[in-house]
Amino acid sequence: MIVYGIYGLLFLAGVATLVFLSVGRVAEGGLKMELPHFLLVFAGIWVLLMVLLSPSTVLIMVAVGFIAVVLVPLAIFLMIRNEVIRRTWKRKKEVAEVAKFTRTVKKNPGNVVGHMGLARVFERYDRYLQAAQEYHIAAEMFPGQESGYRDRLAEKEELMRRMFAIEQKKKTNICSQCQARNRPQQRRCSLCGYNLYKNAFEWAWKNTSMGSKISGVLVVAISLLYLIWVPLTYSLVLMVMWLAVIVYFSLLVEPFISD
Known part of the structure; x- marks a missing residue:
């Protein structure tokens, strides 16, 4: 019973930390790591502690299910939402600059x-x-x-x-064949069609932020730990689930929203 109480306190402390940091970020703008990345890093550390300290496989499965169903989708949603807000603000700034330029021309x-x-x-x-x-x-x-x-x-x-x-x-990313300039997110040259990256992994790694890389490494490490601590059937299912999250998060979301 005492062990479950400790786990509950750890969970509440983590939630309180997330709320405090999110409110502080909105009020002061001082948090360098964005909230979605912090969510994923916190989830990885939490599961790692559960694997190392928990004697109950059921409790570990509950924790992993909560993270997979709630925390990871929430982090992806917040990341997309933050990028939409950032791009909207950027467009408003460009409109203001155009208006300022127009006033200068009139003067x-x-x-x-x-x-x-x-x-x-x-x-x-x-x-x-x-x-x-x-x-x-x-x-x-x-x-x-x-x-x-x-x-x-x-x-x-x-x-x-x-x-x-x-x-x-x-x-820009300069093509080695025709010397044309391309955006870093492009996998092929817009002029000659040459592959700018050796493979999809190199493309995703260079167009992914440091927070995503850290969370991805944590997820891989946790998946490997499951091979040792959890029965083989559950560990394979969880490993496939975590790898699917990494692929979705790194290859489909991050490269298309990074500027």
């Missing part, structure tokens, strides 16, 4: 061509807006030196173009 109608050209080069409006604002302020303060300020603006434009090219190169 300076004589330089519309320059505004539009630099906006297409950088694909971000705030960088050029800062440079253009510095140029216009300086031109108003020193009206006889417009050509010098245009030269400085051209130098800044070239520097920013190089920086933008370097940033884009870091975010």
Whole structure:
């Protein structure tokens, strides 16, 4: 009876920790590991403790069933929901930047061509807006030196173009056959169709976050422990179930929602 009480306290402590961290994340935004990943890591640690400490196979099966039915689907749902919210916020920010760019063009109608050209080069409006604002302020303060300020603006434009090219190169996957640039999530080159990764495992590993990798390793370790501690029939069923969760989580969900 005392052992079951200890397990109950451990479970309640884990739930309280999850609630505390989730509320703290919403209030302060200070939790670096996202809540869905923390859910999976907590589930793995909890099952590991149950396997190592519990004398009852039935209790272990109940814990595993709860995690498989409740915690893992909840973590996947929260991860998709967080990504939808993140992308919605990103779109709203882009709309706000476009509105800011439009207002700047209206204030300076004589330089519309320059505004539009630099906006297409950088694909971000705030960088050029800062440079253009510095140029216009300086031109108003020193009206006889417009050509010098245009030269400085051209130098800044070239520097920013190089920086933008370097940033884009870091975010793209260059094909070894045709040198075309592709998004990291693409398995085949969009130009020549060449396989950018050796196999599906390499593609999933490079496009999966560290939290997913940690939870996946924990799940594999727990599955191997089941081969030793639980009768063979149950262990094979649980191992297949956990591997199906890993495949679904790593190959189908994470690569398509990571930016």
